[in-house]
Amino acid sequence: MKYSRYRTGPNSLRRFFVKGLMALPATIFLSASCFAASPSTAEINTTGLAITDDTVTVGILHSLTGTMAISETGAQEAEKLAIKQINDMGGILGRKIEIIQEDGASDWPTFAEKSRKLLVKDKVAAVFGAWTSASRKAVLPVFEKENGLLYYPTFYEGLEQSKNVIYTGQEATQQILDGLNWVAKEKKAKTFYLIGSDYIWPRTSMKIARKHIENVLGGRVVGEEYKPLGNTQFGSVINKIRLKKPDVIYAAVVGGSNVAWFKQLKAAGITSKKQTLLTISVTEDEVLGIGGENLEGFYSIMKYFQSLENENNKAFVAAFKEMWGKDSVIGDVTQAAYLGPWLWKAAVEKAGSFDVDKIVAASEAGDIELKTAPEGYVKLHKNHHLWSVARVGKWNKDGQATVVYESKLLEPDPFPAGYQ
């Protein structure tokens, strides 16, 4: 009788709870004890990563919530597509890839916490993720401390080269120099007006651009301006631009600000008919928000555009739309994120091991190449960045770009001499 009283009383609930809580710490040991070491696994995994005889676990760490979610969604979709395709081909070293996804929540400390969780708790073999420079800076010490491996997809400011990071986007010089050369040659541009959002990437990019304009092209910078992230008032800048009449507006405005920036330009009558504008921050994803009609005739410098006419890209776009819906658009970063799992696969197979040190060594040999990349041929440089081409795209009304210029394959140079 006493027993039954306990079962119905408030205590039983508490006991149930306490029991449940006591079981919590046990879950920590699950992942460790789950994989029994067979000889082959022991051979390719000497550092205790989450690898079994037929699976290997990786992490995806992007913002699913918060202000960056809209930008990062494409990247994580592309990574999942690549992983699915690799699995359909039989996986890596006979092992299917399993994914643990974490939400960085557009919050840099959360990125650090989640990356530590993925590396320490889940023992993932590699992480595909981070988007903004701030989130990369936040996770970097964690990856270096825990000796993890991060594939980072965004074009960024350079000035960094970590043993534990493979940068699949272009660093600043790969994006900036050729585009400026092109505009100076094609449009006979001599005067430039620089405008960007106020944080590290635009500032570093503009620093490089200014040096190149002044020292190499012999041009002149007639204005340089930065607006806070999320700023929507560009009236004063537009007035200054009208006054200075630069040959080229060179823009690195990011995120939601872009919408206000281009709409206000159009409202002020500054359109591609009278003004050349070159931006390094607008991909197909942003055009979705800005509206193709507000951008028509302006130029972006990227390494990838969805409209690229090559077989790799046609197959990639078709597969992406099949998996994520026919209305999805693919921007530069999305494509770079897609390269991450493939580069990892190539490095693992070359190293014959999932050990981070061996993968890094294989990657640093400088001969890992992807012939199937949607952007064309890419090769991994020993400085952890990709050889890539710069392309200038002219925006059309429908939100797609026509490529008007394509450079040769450019060597990545994260610490450019003479541009510091």
Added chain:
Amino acid sequence: MNFVYEKLMGGKQGFFGFIILATLIIVILPLFLDIFRLNLVGKYLTYAFAAVSLVLLWGYGGILSLGQGVFFGLGGYGMAMFLKLEASSPENTQIQSTPGIPDFMDWNQIISLPWFWEPFNSLPLTIAAILILPALFAFIIGTAMFKRRVGGVYFAIITQVIAVILTILIVGQQGFTGGINGITDLRTLNGWDITSDNAKYIFYFLNAFLLLTVIVISRFILTSKFGSLLLAIRDKEDRVRFSGYDVSNFKIFIFSFSAMVSAIGGAMFTLQVGFMSPSFVGIVPSIEMVIFAAVGGRMSLIGVVYGTLLINFGKTTFSESFPELWLFLMGGLFISVVMFFPNGLAGLWNDYGHHITNKIPFWKKLKKTEVSQAVVEKTDEATV
């Protein structure tokens, strides 16, 4: 002995609450959690400093500050500046145009260390700055507002505005502050590696010890005459003023003290997490801190610690298990707490806790022999 028991612990209820909390965070959690989870708990406990400061300020003083993140951030930035300078020795920064200054300054074409960074070369000056600067800042804001009898919702709005202003300032002046990236890549404290497991344990216990000390000091403030006055000011400010007290001075003091407490939390945060960014200064973290206090029970120094732990555990677990849904679950948690337990976890314990404690013989005996005296943990309806 009686002084310790009554004034520092707050009588029987406070004393046992304190002992249970101390056992939990000093003995039980370190025993059962591995270093990764323990480091997370350590991070949560740094927010508890801000939550405790809100018990003093909001629960007892009736002053709702939506800007505690400002002080948390100032403390955190103070510590981060010291660690960053140490990490930016000329040997470590050889590749820069100007070696010996933090990397973000170099990226922003700054060629020498700004004057206000100089004091942060010294650890004692840094600690002094962490304790004094936020309190001084709060003193200035408090004097400007309370002397003019600005209070209630206006005070809340102004503190929120200050949080926004400071965020914009930090983001905008990135050459001096690291901008939106914050101050990152902090590795050593006086040559001692702060990222090692060993260091994490030491910081955890230091943090727990500081938190318990802050709770004891806060309890002393609340059980003193000052505490009673604070309650009186909250409930009927005019009556206190007519009785001859200068109300604003009391408010300024408690505001400055709460700023100092939050700043200690911020400094401990930087040490345990390894960086500081403007996302801890703004409105969102400030309001989160108020939520920690509300969920834990804004009248309970002990309850808010549990509130902070619960919310952050929830945040971590939900976001690990349901990366796409977790914000809804958090929202549900807040709404249900506010709807069903308006006095928070502490209120829940006060209302129903005796059902549990009555079953423990030892507690029963204690109850019989001792008449509970002035218990501070009141849960009456507080007006904001």
